[in-house]
Amino acid sequence: MTDNPAKGPLDVQGLTVRYGRTVIFNDVDLPTIQPGEVSVFAGPNGAGKSTLLRALAGMIRASGEILYDGRNLLDLTARRRAELVGFMPQSIAATNGLTVLDSVLASLRLFSPGISAQRSQDAALSALERIGILHLAMRPLGQLSGGQRQLASLAQSLVRKPQILLLDEPTSALDLRHQVEVMSVMKSVAREGRIVIVVLHDLSLAANWADQLIFLHDGRVADAGTPADVLTSDLLRSVYRVSARVGRAAGGGAYLAVDGLA
Numbered sequence: 338m339t340d341n342p343a344k345g346p347l348d349v350q351g352l353t354v355r356y357g358r359t360v361i362f363n364d365v366d367l368p369t370i371q372p373g374e375v376s377v378f379a380g381p382n383g384a385g386k387s388t389l390l391r392a393l394a395g396m397i398r399a400s401g402e403i404l405y406d407g408r409n410l411l412d413l414t415a416r417r418r419a420e421l422v423g424f425m426p427q428s429i430a431a432t433n434g435l436t437v438l439d440s441v442l443a444s445l446r447l448f449s450p451g452i453s454a455q456r457s458q459d460a461a462l463s464a465l466e467r468i469g470i471l472h473l474a475m476r477p478l479g480q481l482s483g484g485q486r487q488l489a490s491l492a493q494s495l496v497r498k499p500q501i502l503l504l505d506e507p508t509s510a511l512d513l514r515h516q517v518e519v520m521s522v523m524k525s526v527a528r529e530g531r532i533v534i535v536v537l538h539d540l541s542l543a544a545n546w547a548d549q550l551i552f553l554h555d556g557r558v559a560d561a562g563t564p565a566d567v568l569t570s571d572l573l574r575s576v577y578r579v580s581a582r583v584g585r586a587a588g589g590g591a592y593l594a595v596d597g598l599a
């Protein structure tokens with residue numbers, strides 16, 4: 338999966354997003370999102386993480402600039418944009434007669450209509466293998482557990498090998514081992530030179546896997562930088578109103594010790 342690396346960073350400037358008359362983001366700039374890195378959007382419920390991700394994916398209207406490879410993504414046709422950007426939603430429908438393999442093939446063929454049956458089969462199986470769900474290939478989506486469905490959804494996004502991959506809480510239904518597996522796949526996808534943006538609620542996971550952590554709060558960027566720089570007691574108090582300490586384990590990973598509500 339090393340073809341299709343990103344052509345450069347993603348620069349979001351002056352972005353405004355509304356639902357009807359309700360403004361969620363007003364003229365917001367984001368720090369540059371670099372290919373090769375895992376960028377994480379974090380922040381409290383309702384902070385706007387999904388809205389921002391869906392605006393970047395072109396699923397809701399936005400104004401401003403989302404600059405990539407010398408173009409504003411907002412000016413591209415929906416089809417061209419969807420070729421560049423892969424999006425994994427927060428939830429997928431539980432009832433679907435397709436098998437996991439067929440759903441991954443369908444996702445691939447949507448954007449590569451001319452692809453041969455053999456190549457698409459190989460790509461789909463390899464995406465399932467990469468996520469560790471090859472054994473679920475022939476299972477109907479509707480018969481999967483919540484976590485298995487989340488992994489299938491991830492395979493549907495990955496198989497297209499987008500230059501920009503956007504994932505809305507891809508680990509929310511997963512057990513600890515699968516959380517780590519998915520984040521390590523995200524890291525390796527990023528290291529292939531792609532842009533990877535992940536919405537995460539789990540701050541320990543974010544601290545351990547994000548190259549860049551962007552905290553959203555009240556429709557603005559509260560802070561951004563490496564986890565070591567931005568994940569502080571002060572930030573947890575001001576953004577989440579929680580009293581907590583951030584520690585560093587002997588192996589280098591970060592952990593949170595929560596004392597209570599601030």
Ligand SMILES: Nc1ncnc2c1ncn2[C@@H]1O[C@H](COP(=O)(O)OP(=O)(O)OP(=O)(O)O)[C@@H](O)[C@H]1O
Nearest residue numbers: 356357359361380381382383384385386387388389
């Ligand atoms: N379709 C919609 N119409 C109107 N307002 C919406 C819509 N979707 C979301 N909102 C509002 O936009 C704001 C941001 O919501 P969003 O879902 O982006 O937050 P979030 O940070 O992803 O939250 P969570 O962590 O709970 O998933 C919230 O105030 C929410 O109520």
